[in-house]
Amino acid sequence: MSKKLTDEILELLWSMKEKGSKSYKGLIDGIGDKNAHEVMKKMEKSGLIVIEDDSVELKDKGLSRARDLTRRHRLAERLFHDVLDVDMEESEYTACEMEHFLSPTVTDSVCSFLGHPPTCPHGKPIPRGDCCSKYKHTFKPIVMQLKELEVGANGRIVFIVPSEDSRLERLSSLGIIAGSTLKLKQKKPSFVVQVDETTLALDSAIADGIYVKQL
Numbered sequence: 001m002s003k004k005l006t007d008e009i010l011e012l013l014w015s016m017k018e019k020g021s022k023s024y025k026g027l028i029d030g031i032g033d034k035n036a037h038e039v040m041k042k043m044e045k046s047g048l049i050v051i052e053d054d055s056v057e058l059k060d061k062g063l064s065r066a067r068d069l070t071r072r073h074r075l076a077e078r079l080f081h082d083v084l085d086v087d088m089e090e091s092e093y094t095a096c097e098m099e100h101f102l103s104p105t106v107t108d109s110v111c112s113f114l115g116h117p118p119t120c121p122h123g124k125p126i127p128r129g130d131c132c133s134k135y136k137h138t139f140k141p142i143v144m145q146l147k148e149l150e151v152g153a154n155g156r157i158v159f160i161v162p163s164e165d166s167r168l169e170r171l172s173s174l175g176i177i178a179g180s181t182l183k184l185k186q187k188k189p190s191f192v193v194q195v196d197e198t199t200l201a202l203d204s205a206i207a208d209g210i211y212v213k214q215l
């Protein structure tokens, strides 16, 4: 059985589950591979999925594998797109390759280095790993939340995870965008950063979504 096609199907099923869809046809259309039907029959036999009429769903075994694949894929996107500055299309392609061979330990290291990002660059949730809840400082992260930076330190913004009340357009008009550098002036009672010549106070909800690399 094609392992790669199996993985692609599992991953697509995970995204469909996020959207609340179980459509067999939707899956087949999304995969666009003539071997999909046959591979899915085998996947059902090995207990990864269950197919019923026109719906298809992940079983526990398939669910945990799909979750791991999605986690690796979305973390790889963050790594390539935000840290290594690879364009979105190339990041996506590389992420698709990487998700098949990253070991669980390496995956958790990547997650830690990136400051345990909650979402991928497309805004989709990254399934949490053991590393995200355990003591966080096993590795010195490359990327960290703004609040982890020491007062007085300089950082470059690597990515921003928008919160409900942070409006990215407004932030970008203030110079808070990926790639710009800032100096953390104060954490309490509110976050104050300096971007270029401008000093800005930030709500903590907004500050929480700003991930930086210390300079």
Ligand SMILES: [Zn+2]
Pocket (backbone or CB within 6 Å): 074, 077, 120, 121, 122, 123, 124
């Ligand atoms: Zn993504």
Ligand SMILES: [Zn+2]
Pocket (backbone or CB within 6 Å): 108, 111, 112, 116, 117, 129, 130, 131, 132, 133
């Ligand atoms: Zn983590």
